[in-house]
Amino acid sequence: MRLLQPNLSNTEKENIKTFAEWLLQIGDGNIGDPDDSDPQNTSWVKIPDEYCITDNKNGLSNLISFIYNDELLRNLCVLQLQQKAIVCPKNETVDIINKTIIQKINKEERTYTCCDSAIPYNNDGGQTELLYPAEYLNSQNFPSLPPHVLTLKVGVPIILLRNLNIAGDVCNGTWMITTQLLTRHIEAEIITGTKVGQKVHLPRINLIHKDNVLPYIFKRVQHPVNTP
Template sequence: MRLQRPCLSEQEKTEISMFSSWLLAIGDGLIGTLDLHDPQDTRNIQISPQYIIPFHETALTDLIQFIYDDDTLHNPSASTVSTKAIICPKNETTDEINTHVLNMAPGTSVTYHSKDTVIPHTGNNEDTDLLYPVEYLNMLNFKGMPPHKLELKVNTPVILLRNLNPTQGLCNGTRLIVTQLLPAIVEVQIMTGTSIGHRVYIPRINLTHTDQELPFSLKRKQFPLKIRYARTINKSQGQSLNKIGVYLPQPVFSHGQLYVALSRSTNPSTLKLLIVPNDHNKDNETKNVVYKDFIREINSQ
């Protein structure tokens, strides 16, 4: 397990053992009270106060400062930024956090606007400009696409959204840190993969998104980058982080999400949760969704 490390004191070993057992119980859905609306798969669990940032008006800022302290924001490096993250259930929430952290980071931001056009599915271009004005296209955001308004600062961590040059380590999902912002290109340093430390240039490219619910495909010319201070729980799977914040403005909604979020931590002392309370839970309570029938089926094989 990623929690076990050499040179631990007996107290640390005990704390880690208890934390590991707690994580496994969450993963198996063994703790908490049954949710009356879904008693088969969902339980309400209480989180120990040591992992909780109490909810208040500026609690999100407190969570951000726990993960991205002043030293990290003012003197970032690939080794420090790549091992920290705030994770949450939905993409919309990650966008909110990314904007919040960017505003807290020092430096002057540079904004790059995309050029958006449509490709009608029918091949008929008549009245396209009238039906789908540019202002409407600029508002569209899709998974795997950069935003129309891409705001960046030097030292901002970003993720690459397309395969540009795999031989140079520029693959979809590669994490980068911005080193220079120029009018036509963005210089970045690679933080993950086989080319860590290399500086490369990212150009604007044409990206196309096709959605069967829309009568057109969106063609967007933009830098294939997205800010990566925060990420979704699903995107964090398989990663080990030295400092992690879990932001839950709403409960998890899928099997095993809470376990995945909590188990990214390599040390229980570097984990914090911010839970937004509602009519059904306090700021130290949240839902855990576990499909026990699925687990039993896997264990029986």
């Protein structure tokens, strides 16, 4: 969001203030019509047209250009990237936006694919492997795991999904900038916290996902990062 830009006009500042107050009103439950099926906990909120993305092929592109202008994408700057973000309610929307932004960046690219497997709870390994082949497992995406196909470019921001070295601030939620995309590991530079500027190396690790709904334990061997 453009909250920290010093060159905003008075009109832009007032619009941002109005938008922030509107969000707070929603958070406090002061805006919205109660839902008949659950009036105590659920309300319907009408989003003003000026806060909506245009419903056409240029809507998403205009949003990305508003936050990450072409000059920034041509000359990636850590300080500016630290101050910008696009917040999405759904992971699939995040994936679409990330893919679109990465395509706009003219930098060295590398794609990493993972190795997925289903670990049975009991001694039925053969049956589990038959029922859940690799192609099916590769198509699965969970919020706590990186995607099966991880495409990165040098200079793009990434976010760490696991605690690798808590004492060194290499932990879940750490923002970094990719500096080298190597075959077996990723080199990145920390851009948040107390270790800003420190270089770290991120290997592929075993990532486990357990869910009572799944009849197996999901295992993915991949670099533990994603684009934020």
